[in-house]
Amino acid sequence: MIVINTPLKKEVFRKVAEQEGLVYLKTKGMKLYFKNTTEEDEKDFALKLKRIYKKNRELGAIYFSVGIE
Secondary structure, eight states: OEEEEOSSOHHHHHHHHHHTTEEEEEEETTEEEEEEOSSSOHHHHHHHHHHHHHHOTTTTTSOOEEEEO
């Protein structure tokens, strides 16, 4: 399971994650939970997703973390 922890712009983080092939499961507090349906290892995919977010002009300046559980 991939977890994105962010206080702002949850809908944008969710949209980008779903475009990359993740399936949204739930939101709990500041955390968004996703199921990885790709063939990629979850740890590698989380790092890739973090790089994608950092390049995004709308999300790059927001404090967030991407991890696995």
